[in-house]
Amino acid sequence: MDVQLSEDHLALRETLRTFVDREIRPVAREWEQAGRYPTEIVEGLRELGLFGLTVPAEHGGLELDLVSMALVFEELSRGWMGIAGVLGTHSLSCRMIAHHGTHEQRARHLPAFATGERRTGLALTEPGAGSDLQGITTRAVRDGDHYVVSGTKTWITNARHADPIPVLVKTDPGAEPAHRGMSVLLVPTDLPGFEVSRDLPKLGYKGPETCEIVLDEVRVPVDALLGGEEGHGFQQVVSGLEVGRVNVAARAVGVAQEACDRAIRYAREREAFGRPIAEFQAIQHKIADIATQTQAARLLTYWAADKVDRGERADTEAGMAKLFASEVALEASLESMRVHGGYGYSEEYEVARLYRDAPLMAIGEGTNEIQRTIIAKGLLRDHTAGGPM
Numbered sequence: 001m002d003v004q005l006s007e008d009h010l011a012l013r014e015t016l017r018t019f020v021d022r023e024i025r026p027v028a029r030e031w032e033q034a035g036r037y038p039t040e041i042v043e044g045l046r047e048l049g050l051f052g053l054t055v056p057a058e059h060g061g062l063e064l065d066l067v068s069m070a071l072v073f074e075e076l077s078r079g080w081m082g083i084a085g086v087l088g089t090h091s092l093s094c095r096m097i098a099h100h101g102t103h104e105q106r107a108r109h110l111p112a113f114a115t116g117e118r119r120t121g122l123a124l125t126e127p128g129a130g131s132d133l134q135g136i137t138t139r140a141v142r143d144g145d146h147y148v149v150s151g152t153k154t155w156i157t158n159a160r161h162a163d164p165i166p167v168l169v170k171t172d173p174g175a176e177p178a179h180r181g182m183s184v185l186l187v188p189t190d191l192p193g194f195e196v197s198r199d200l201p202k203l204g205y206k207g208p209e210t211c212e213i214v215l216d217e218v219r220v221p222v223d224a225l226l227g228g229e230e231g232h233g234f235q236q237v238v239s240g241l242e243v244g245r246v247n248v249a250a251r252a253v254g255v256a257q258e259a260c261d262r263a264i265r266y267a268r269e270r271e272a273f274g275r276p277i278a279e280f281q282a283i284q285h286k287i288a289d290i291a292t293q294t295q296a297a298r299l300l301t302y303w304a305a306d307k308v309d310r311g312e313r314a315d316t317e318a319g320m321a322k323l324f325a326s327e328v329a330l331e332a333s334l335e336s337m338r339v340h341g342g343y344g345y346s347e348e349y350e351v352a353r354l355y356r357d358a359p360l361m362a363i364g365e366g367t368n369e370i371q372r373t374i375i376a377k378g379l380l381r382d383h384t385a386g387g388p389m
């Protein structure tokens with residue numbers, strides 16, 4: 001058993017660290033607070049080839065393993081979690097198209113997605129249905145060579161930069177069970193009736209836009225149906241969720257690590273009662289706890305990623321990693337804020353951003369309440385006494 005990163009993984013991590021130190025850290029606080037889109041950083045992501053993370057090499061992508069993907073999302077999130085969001089749903093949708101798209105769909109979309117010349121996102125959630133995706137109401141009605149699509153999607157990250165965007169729809173609303181009547185359409189965003197109607201105001205996760213999309217009788221050519229056959233949309237979407245959960249877990253590890261690093265640095269520098277606060281046991285215990293939890297979250301995340309890389313079923317493991325790491329990010333950012341005292345509550349220090357960014361990881365990619373259900377189902381299905389390793 002080997003819990004060390006390989007030479008390739010270490011080299012990738014070093015490249016990311018250099019990029020984050022040079023391109024992200026110097027501007028993150030100012031741009032985040034100004035609500036400025038990180039155009040120059042996105043250009044840097046393109047130059048590194050990171051839009052092709054999950055795109056097969058035959059279509060010009062990096063085709064990285066999932067441990068590498070976790071490293072990318074962890075390191076970017078140490079600098080600014082919002083930047084990871086620019087790549088997040090793009091990478092998931094590329095992977096979904098690579099796995100489930102027709103030959104023609106892969107050839108048409110993946111090369112441009114790999115270079116970042118075109119980008120994408122993923123439109124699942126609706127005002128009335130998030131956790132319960134089978135409850136969506138966006139409808140696609142076949143009309144000759146087109147589907148006529150109507151409905152509203154909400155909380156869609158990267159919506160203004162996506163073209164086409166995979167949209168989960170109902171092609172047969174009467175199907176039982178409901179998921180058999182669901183499909184994914186790769187909707188071109190310049191079609192009449194497609195409108196990104198507003199940007200949603202967010203607590204954190206600034207940088208990428210998160211929007212509402214209205215589809216008003218959008219006529220989508222039938223060749224946009226992912227995989228070419230109706231009724232597989234739900235499976236196509238959930239088959240990528242393990243990867244999405246590792247992605248979110250890795251972002252949470254990055255936020256937690258940054259919170260920990262900043263707590264240690266501040267505790268060494270700040271003096272009270274004539275000595276550095278690092279000398280107080282109360283502060284030492286906070287640092288010990290968050291550093292230990294962060295490393296545990298990291299190992300859980302790499303373990304889940306490695307299991308997916310080995311081709312094994314990993315829904316329970318990815319759920320555990322996402323659940324644990326996101327709770328650690330919440331805890332670590334709050335404890336780091338406490339170590340910073342009043343300055344932790346100031347937007348002039350980075351720890352405030354970590355605290356605003358952390359909760360998203362407990363909500364996105366399946367809330368932590370849903371993760372617990374998934375983990376319990378997996379354990380009740382597969383459990384063997386003595387634990388998983």
Ligand SMILES: Cc1cc2nc3c(=O)[nH]c(=O)nc-3n(C[C@H](O)[C@H](O)[C@H](O)COP(=O)(O)OP(=O)(O)OC[C@H]3O[C@@H](n4cnc5c(N)ncnc54)[C@H](O)[C@@H]3O)c2cc1C
Pocket residue numbers: 089121122123124125128129130131132154155156157158202205210360363364365366367368369370373
């Ligand atoms: C910043 C941001 C970006 C996002 N980006 C995207 C995106 O790009 N694309 C996209 O499609 N979506 C996106 N989302 C949506 C996100 O995936 C959903 O918000 C999430 O899945 C939860 O759905 P919901 O908000 O409808 O909450 P609900 O499903 O209404 O849940 C409300 C509460 O009820 C609980 N709950 C619901 N069902 C159960 C159950 N069966 N058992 C126990 N508890 C339950 C939930 O855990 C939660 O606590 C984004 C959200 C945010 C905040």
